[in-house]
Amino acid sequence: MAELNATAETKVLDPNRWRMLAVIAVAQLMIVLDGSIVNVALPQMQEALGILDANRQWVVTAYTLAFGGLLLLGGRIADYWGRKRTFMVGLAGFAFASALGGIAPSQEYLFAARGLQGLFAAMLAPSALSLITVAFTETHERTKAFGVFGALSGGGAAIGLILGGVLTDGPGWRWVMWVDVPLALITALFAWKIVRESKSDGHPSYDIPGALLATFGLLSLVYGFTRVSEAENGWADPLAITCIVLSVVLLGTFVLVQQRVKNPLLPMRIPANPVRGGSYLTFLLVGAGLFAMFLFLSYYMQGVLGYSALKAGLHFLPFSLGIILTAGIVARILPRTGPRPLMLGGLAMASAGMMLLLRIQPQDQYWTHVFPSLVMMSIGMAFVFIPASSTALLGVNPRDAGVASALLNTAQQVGGSVGLALLSTLSLSAQTSSIEKIGLGEYTDAAGNVFQAPQPESLVAGFHAGFMWGAVLLILGLLATAVFVRIKRDDFHANVQDPDDVLVATH
DSSP: OOOOOOOHHHHSOOTTHHHHHHHHHHHHHHHHHHHHHTTTTHHHHHHHHTOOTTTTTHHHHHHHHHHHHHHHHHHHHHHHHOHHHHHHHHHHHHHHHHHHHHTOOSHHHHHHHHHHHHHHHHHHHHHHHHHHHHHOOSHHHHHHHHHHHHHHHHHHHHHHHHHHHHHHHTTOTHHHHHTHHHHHHHHHHHHHHHOOOOOOOSOOOOOHHHHHHHHHHHHHHHHHHHHHHHSTTGGGOHHHHHHHHHHHHHHHHHHHHHTTSSSOSSOTHHHHSHHHHHHHHHHHHHHHHHHHHHHHHHHIIIIISOOOHHHHHHHTHHHHHHHHHHHHHHHHHHHHHOHHHHHHHHHHHHHHHHHHGGGOOSSOOIIIIIHHHHHHHHHHHHHHHHHHHHHTTTTOOGGGHHHHHHHHHHHHHHHHHHHHHHHHHHHHHHHHHHHHHHOOEEEEOTTSOEEEEOOHHHHHHHHHHHHHHHHHHHHHHHHHHHHHOOOOHHHHHHHOOOHHHHHTTOO
16 A cells, blocks of 8 residues: 655645545445345345355355455555545445345345445445545544544444344345445535545556455355355365365465565565564454354344344344443553453453353343343454554554555455355354254245245254354464464553554555
């Protein structure tokens, strides 16, 4: 990511900066909201389009893979092509992809639309952040601007859960996609009038080979895991093995290319630092463990307990609210303790909360089993996200601040994509084993037709496997923190960047 030059243009206070912040914040809210809004609508999407259990995770994964895989490239495009121009194209493209998803006649069509949404989100997110950095040049104002931006980002997930339930239970699941269309177009109209263009100096350089290698390597890995749950031979399936091996080759080649090209997509000097690298690895493992938790709990609440989409969304709120409320406490105590104790304690608490979900049964035990787990995981994650965000930028050169910040989001999205595919496969394997033991159940639909489907006990057995392996991933995150994020409080304070340095070119 190119360094933002301190030109006369960026030093002059933009008179429209606060109105511009409002426009950009709405765009960021839309991106965050779209990551959670589909969770409660997934059972209805699956039923309407006949999506197989093995493929349902692609509704989420297609978005997160494209978003995470192309985020670094999107930031560089914004720097050189123009931040306002990239922002406008991102909004228009996001609206177009959302409209396509809303009219999807098949699962393949929906997956493609979600991937397209992720592609344009990868242009939209970094351009939004860099526009704020350019517009707010005074440190105090910039801090307030990023505070507003961060609050909306944190609240977006909670809004998405409720809105997803309202739309799914009301006009239908297709409106979960269509709601983005007017929001994006109205935001683009205001952005065209209010936002001022800016770009970095110098000759543009885009690491297209690196972006392709990373994206197709991750896509191959996710498809390999998905194929395991579809194939008769499971992990011995030749196509699954080929895809997983191909992903290793592609991702290994990506690392080699990044060490040789002049302007790499991901300069290896950034994750090479043990503290920073450990922070990225922790974010990746946390994303892998948490994304699947939302999927399994959504199907448990709606498919087993019989909750409506809105009721399920409301029952997820303790997690979002817990993170928001705890974040303020963590921000105050971080300077006193340093990041390492908070991250270790938070990961231990989140792991315990995930393991408590192994107690759920087909009976409705939300308040005694699910609610305590959500509270524990939310508190634990707040103790991880804020310190890890600081250590990920520790000692980074100002010209690398943008790509270092973007890499955090990339690690979380990529981890979520791969983890969701892997845990879905392991969950379906456990469900199949349970079905082989107790058989399918017979049910009658509204038209009086008799059909066979997995019994609640088999569904819960699959969810238990997902929660168990999710806890394993969080424990691995704890180990990564213990091994790599070895920094004392005094060293942490000595290496903290000046706010201007940290926020320069943040993507």
